[in-house]
Amino acid sequence: MKSDVSKSGIPLDSIIHGDCREELYRLPEHCADMIFADPPYNLQLAKRLRRPDSSLVDAVDDDWDAFASLHEYDEFTRDWLTACRHVLKDTGTIWVIGSYHCIFRIGSIMQDLGYWILNDIVWIKSNPTPNMNGTRFCNAHDTLIWAKKSRDERGYTFNYRTMKAANDDVQMRSDWYIPLCGGSERLLTDGLKSHSTQKPLALLKRVISASTRPGMTVLDPFFGTGTTGAAAKQLKRRYIGIEREPGYIAVAQQRLAATETGTQSQDCNLTDLDAPKPRIPFGTLVELGLLKPGDILTTADLKSRAVVQQDGTIVSNDFRGSIHTVAAAVAGKHTCNGWQFWMYLDTVDGTLQPLDTLRSIVRTQLLNSTRERQEA
Numbered sequence: 286m287k288s289d290v291s292k293s294g295i296p297l298d299s300i301i302h303g304d305c306r307e308e309l310y311r312l313p314e315h316c317a318d319m320i321f322a323d324p325p326y327n328l329q330l331a332k333r334l335r336r337p338d339s340s341l342v343d344a345v346d347d348d349w350d351a352f353a354s355l356h357e358y359d360e361f362t363r364d365w366l367t368a369c370r371h372v373l374k375d376t377g378t379i380w381v382i383g384s385y386h387c388i389f390r391i392g393s394i395m396q397d398l399g400y401w402i403l404n405d406i407v408w409i410k411s412n413p414t415p416n417m418n419g420t421r422f423c424n425a426h427d428t429l430i431w432a433k434k435s436r437d438e439r440g441y442t443f444n445y446r447t448m449k450a451a452n453d454d455v456q457m458r459s460d461w462y463i464p465l466c467g468g469s470e471r472l473l474t475d476g477l478k479s480h481s482t483q484k485p486l487a488l489l490k491r492v493i494s495a496s497t498r499p500g501m502t503v504l505d506p507f508f509g510t511g512t513t514g515a516a517a518k519q520l521k522r523r524y525i526g527i528e529r530e531p532g533y534i535a536v537a538q539q540r541l542a543a544t545e546t547g548t549q550s551q552d553c554n555l556t557d558l559d560a561p562k563p564r565i566p567f568g569t570l571v572e573l574g575l576l577k578p579g580d581i582l583t584t585a586d587l588k589s590r591a592v593v594q595q596d597g598t599i600v601s602n603d604f605r606g607s608i609h610t611v612a613a614a615v616a617g618k619h620t621c622n623g624w625q626f627w628m629y630l631d632t633v634d635g636t637l638q639p640l641d642t643l644r645s646i647v648r649t650q651l652l653n654s655t656r657e658r659q660e661a
């Protein structure tokens with residue numbers, strides 16, 4: 286079931302059939318930028334749940350969710366979380382989703398193994414299943430633990446600006462309101478749910494948008510119906526799925542074949558908000574002819590001026606150097622940001638603009654041409 290094995294031996298965009306505790310070790314070390322895991326919950330349902338009208342509730346009573354004891358579940362959890370460390374890049378992050386039945390045990394084991402928790406996200410189900418017996422609160426949320434591989438790791442991906450922009454320019458919070466998977470999104474086999482715990486695509490899209498960039502590899506060791514793969518494909522990420530039940534693999538393969546890959550212009554605009562900005566030195570503005578040797582820069586109050594030189598330096602009175610060192614000398618400070626300090630005359634509208642405006646124009650042109658090349 287491995288379809289696309291890259292040169293590095295990484296089976297990208299494919300589903301591996303097997304037990305993730307073994308299959309993860311067969312994969313090359315550090316092949317995943319992010320892991321999303323939706324493991325068995327260990328619901329331990331002793332008897333079938335019924336509604337007040339005696340009809341049966343479609344609960345999770347699958348074999349894959351059955352463990353003989355909490356101890357056995359903990360051992361299982363420790364094994365797969367340890368195996369995940371083999372494939373996860375040092376700069377990668379891991380998401381684990383679970384309900385109150387399991388998430389506290391999982392969180393504790395994650396910390397024991399060295400993972401460092403960044404957030405716990407509360408996925409609030411806007412349409413939860415009611416508590417049928419009226420004996421406790423309606424359980425209306427699941428928890429997602431988001432962790433990096435170790436406490437000291439600094440290089441993980443978090444698309445802060447993307448999340449904020451998607452949230453109407455308000456910092457994204459850790460409570461996410463997303464409905465349960467239903468309607469046409471719910472996969473059916475012979476009229477019945479193909480999988481008892483298919484997750485909403487919207488949830489996975491947010492997780493992937495937040496913590497990866499286009500082209501990165503997302504690994505899901507409990508692939509089920511392939512929700513992670515479908516979201517990754519739509520967002521132009523690569524995926525690797527592991528699933529032990531062939532029936533679910535067949536459903537996921539069909540689903541992924543029908544899922545269209547997002548185009549660069551559809552999915553990358555927001556992510557670009559967090560893309561590392563290309564460095565544009567001042568000399569580049571001169572090389573590109575946006576400023577010419579001899580052009581005058583001024584301070585905002587027009588009290589000081591500097592002349593642009595052929596070699597990308599500037600001169601003000603007796604000072605010659607970079608826009609920053611000359612700005613610092615003129616301002617009488619130890620350091621000074623020349624991009625903000627120096628103004629140029631915008632000949633189109635006759636206004637004074639900080640040099641930073643010119644730099645932004647060049648950056649945008651550069652990013653647009655890179656995107657056009659990628660789309661071609």
Ligand SMILES: C[S@@+](CC[C@H](N)C(=O)[O-])C[C@H]1O[C@@H](n2cnc3c(N)ncnc32)[C@H](O)[C@@H]1O
Pocket residue numbers: 303304305306323324325326349480482483484485506507508509510511512513527528529530533
């Ligand atoms: C909670 S479900 C995941 C559902 C999935 N997120 C979706 O949206 O369809 C857990 C899945 O893990 C699979 N599974 C359980 N134990 C496994 C193991 N040791 N290795 C690989 N897959 C396993 C089960 O067959 C089940 O499909």
